Amino acid sequence: MNFNFPPEKNNMPSTVYEPYSTPTAYQTQESNEFERKTLLSDIQTDAVVIGAGITGNTLAVHLSEAGKSVVQLEANVPGWGGSGRAFGSVVPCHKNSEEAIIRHYGEQRGNRLIDALAHGPALVSELLNRHNIDAAFAGGGWAFGAHSKPFYKKLQTRAEYWQARHADVEYLNASEFSQVIGSDYYRGGLIDRRALSVNPYAYARGLFKKAYQLGTEQYTNTPAVDVEQMQNGSWRIRTPQGSVECENVYFCTNAYTKGVWPGLEEGFIRVRGFGATTAAIDPTLLADILPQNHFITDTRQLWSGIRKLPNGQIHLGVGGPAMGAKGKADLKVARRRLKDVYPSIGSVEWGESWSGWIAISTDQFPRILRLANGVWAAQGYSGRGIAMATLLGRELSFCQGDIESEDLILPVEKKIPWVPFHSVSPLGAAAMIGLYGVQDAIADRNK
Ligand SMILES: Cc1cc2nc3c(=O)[nH]c(=O)nc-3n(C[C@H](O)[C@H](O)[C@H](O)COP(=O)(O)OP(=O)(O)OC[C@H]3O[C@@H](n4cnc5c(N)ncnc54)[C@H](O)[C@@H]3O)c2cc1C
Structure with a gap:
């Protein structure tokens, strides 16, 4: 073909x-x-x-x-x-x-x-x-994980808000959530069946x-x-x-x-986002990862997406140098994240990685x-x-x-729209992304 x-x-x-x-x-x-x-x-x-x-x-x-x-x-x-x-x-x-x-x-x-x-x-x-x-x-929709204590309550309140608007949304505690996503990494999470992958x-x-x-x-x-x-x-x-x-x-x-x-x-401020796929995963191993085919994101500020592709690869939203066209996806961090959530995955072989521009207002x-x-x-x-x-x-x-x-x-x-100090705004955005990274790391430590 x-x-x-x-x-x-x-x-x-x-x-x-x-x-x-x-x-x-x-x-x-x-x-x-x-x-x-x-x-x-x-x-x-x-x-x-x-x-x-x-x-x-x-x-x-x-x-x-x-x-x-x-x-x-x-x-x-x-x-x-x-x-x-x-x-x-x-x-x-x-x-x-x-x-x-x-x-x-x-x-x-x-x-x-x-x-x-x-x-x-x-x-x-x-x-x-x-x-x-x-x-x-x-697939089953969106599994939105609470990655640390304060977000557990926040997601519960969010589920209640959407349920009051008759949305097909459910809050699950840690053990229920782990059944759905095949990982006990999160403190609980919200399942939103309206979402699409x-x-x-x-x-x-x-x-x-x-x-x-x-x-x-x-x-x-x-x-x-x-x-x-x-x-x-x-x-x-x-x-x-x-x-x-x-x-x-x-x-x-x-x-x-x-x-x-x-x-x-x-x-707007132009920022670069990254994606990466693993090589095709052994089907027996893959069956226990996201068994109901949800996609995950979580309450951290930076990239957290994980999903399965129909060809048996795992696809991750990944960080990397956000403010210019040079540099590659940070696969070291992506590998750590995948192994944190799915320790049984063993060694991670990458398929490919790429980037794309995002307009942030x-x-x-x-x-x-x-x-x-x-x-x-x-x-x-x-x-x-x-x-x-x-x-x-x-x-x-x-x-x-x-x-x-x-x-x-x-x-x-x-x-x-006026973006203050537009010509130097990439530096401000880079500083903000750095700060988010530190906040995520602190929250991870206090899990
Ligand atoms: C890595 C990454 C991950 C993302 N993940 C998600 C996600 O999971 N969920 C989600 O909702 N959104 C996500 N987004 C955002 C989403 O992809 C975009 O907001 C959306 O696709 C923008 O669509 P668009 O048609 O407005 O622009 P684009 O898809 O960027 O299309 C703009 C087009 O204009 C063309 N063009 C530019 N200048 C000219 C010109 N002078 N003449 C002719 N053509 C021109 C370009 O070549 C391009 O094809 C992600 C973005 C990136 C980069």
């Missing part, structure tokens, strides 16, 4: 340098279904979608379904950005607490956002089913294919390099060898945006931006982006000209 392994260091101008390819563990589909031409002429359309991650592809599907003519430009290949590199947990809540959401957005909009996020995995599921995309892994690359590419079938005109290896307003008020997007004129243009470039719209990348909340009349963007999902990209791709389809035609789940903002 001819799989599409994007060439190593496939990097285009007007997007961020990406040192790794997308993981081979995610490459499950034949390449020719996703091959598209580069743009070599000057064309016209209703809407231009820049970027072919989950946001851009969901948007292209919705706009095409609404009868718009759509051109989609992708600098590399579909799923090349965060969407093709994510850990693949689709969770029904935000990183910030529900109280923080209400404080930030007010009672009414805050509650709507909480409900929309709670419905996020179901929305992803619906799209997967409706469009026949094979990207969801069978997916191959995010297959999800992004499945949406890309659907948009194509619905009539979206797609160009790959075709970066937008410049956007300018014409005298008649419409927009012209230039690419290295062509251009597109349109009424509305949507930046779905998120953490990979670079230089095309002035200041867009200054609205200072308050961790995502943004829908109106950059000018007819120019829109969604970004800053802060590492919880699979459901959010699906939601905001749909929301962007209601944004045209200078109006949003529906009451959106997020307010539309006209100013790119």
